[in-house]
Amino acid sequence: MKIVETVQELQNLIKEAKRNESVVGFVPTMGFLHEGHLSLVDQAQKECDLVVMSIFVNPLQFGPNEDFDRYPRNFERDSRLARNAGVNILFYPNVKEMYPTESAMKVIVHEGVSVLCGKSRPGHFDGVATVVLKLFNIVTPDRAYFGMKDAQQVAVIEKMIRDFNLQVSLIGCPTLREEDGLAKSSRNVNLTDVERKEAVSIYNSLQLAKKLIAQGERKTERIQEEMTTFLETNSSGTIDYIELLTYPELNHLEQLEGKVIIAIAQQYSKARLIDNIVLEIE
Amino acid sequence: MKIVETVQELQNLIKEAKRNESVVGFVPTMGFLHEGHLSLVDQAQKECDLVVMSIFVNPLQFGPNEDFDRYPRNFERDSRLARNAGVNILFYPNVKEMYPTESAMKVIVHEGVSVLCGKSRPGHFDGVATVVLKLFNIVTPDRAYFGMKDAQQVAVIEKMIRDFNLQVSLIGCPTLREEDGLAKSSRNVNLTDVERKEAVSIYNSLQLAKKLIAQGERKTERIQEEMTTFLETNSSGTIDYIELLTYPELNHLEQLEGKVIIAIAQQYSKARLIDNIVLEIE
Structure with missing residues (x-):
């Protein structure tokens, strides 16, 4: 498994893979991996030649009073889990690499966000859509894997693929649970x-x-x-x-x-x- | 020159070209072509293997009291000019093909739009950025050609490429003028x-x-x-x-x-x- 911290290096690796007609699978995460994430990797491995995982806690999707700072992080453990699960490239950019300058624009989601988490977390899905658009443009995956635990996120990304003519297939994967039934998170x-x-x-x-x-x-x-x-x-x-x-x-x-x-x-x-x-x- | 009206057919043609490692040049226009547009084609031809031009009068970038309805259109003349100029693929979608459903999201530009045309035409550059993003995703060009007459548009697209990590080079081309100096439009x-x-x-x-x-x-x-x-x-x-x-x-x-x-x-x-x-x- 290659750990890559810059957009440029990642794009070079992916261009090389695409020249060999590799099917690229992508598992975007915010890290602190659990079996739910690893099941996405598992499915990606079955369907793709190259599996790229990203770990990026995206400040843009957290509100001012939300848990960006205390969102759990453990890169050493994550990279070990990712390697064992069969990830080929682990993309681990810092905030400066993803947002090198003040942004002049963003994606605004205006449909399907007045309910559920969109209602409780105003702007959250604008941040999700914007970072996923950026990641899609960087990774240019053929297939992208998301957990159905975040069902509204899956619906938003599906609409983004439709509205912006993105050439990627979204695969929504079932929620994994602890033994007593609590959704893994x-x-x-x-x-x-x-x-x-x-x-x-x-x-x-x-x-x-x-x-x-x-x-x-x-x-x-x-x-x-x-x-x-x-x-x-x-x-x-x-x-x-x-x-x-x-x-x-x-x-x-x-x-x-x-x-x-x-x-x-x-x-x-x-x-x-x-x-x-x-x-x-x- | 191939005239293509659907996203699907265009994407098939471009995928084929990319398999042969063709460099794809893209000239997005709203039609009613003049020498300014043709000079973009000219430059694209020199630098690319395949030149794609789009003709689409984008309703999203016109305000309610603007000239969407009376924006001049003449597809027969345009396609003749495009063919003679050396365009390989002319993409001519209708509004339904570009916006098949009510959109759930769009791009919002919040920097560099409180001056010039952005000030006089609120929402104009949101519409421009959104449609250009869609066209870039459909055409996946290596190089895209824009006229410097729309200098603010060039600045916005340049920022979009940066902010959304789009893998395309923007080429800003000089304004062409009538004999007395009036900019061609x-x-x-x-x-x-x-x-x-x-x-x-x-x-x-x-x-x-x-x-x-x-x-x-x-x-x-x-x-x-x-x-x-x-x-x-x-x-x-x-x-x-x-x-x-x-x-x-x-x-x-x-x-x-x-x-x-x-x-x-x-x-x-x-x-x-x-x-x-x-x-x-x-």
């Missing part, structure tokens, strides 16, 4: 022991919603209420949102039907966790 | 006969500024005043702006020094004309 290390135990109730409330739907419940409000009561009873975190929306359009609906996302964000003392499931309802 | 056909004669005063006032500077004048305000008086005396058009700024940063300065752009926009009854010169001042 770099932010889980910022939970206290008590919170870690409580946090499984996010997963359990999604399962509760699934059960209610299986039993015939279709009223969005009714399911939201049950999930809220469950979460409030079983954890000390503050509910940021519990939403049931069409997917990938992310529109509200009173009666559930078709492809639907059930999504939660909950704030603990030092970590904001998100999770979701996507269901096809008959 | 597709919009010149929308001038009345009287206005056409008056419009040369735009060029002449730029020459006046150049003369004043050669004589030692360095005060921006003084030169602006002289140009204003000259234009008001010699034409019936309304002055939109006369500005002297650093180039390419486009910052104001009281005393001229370094690389400077002197730029004019003037509104006639059915055409808004722009022109500029860039000078190095010792």
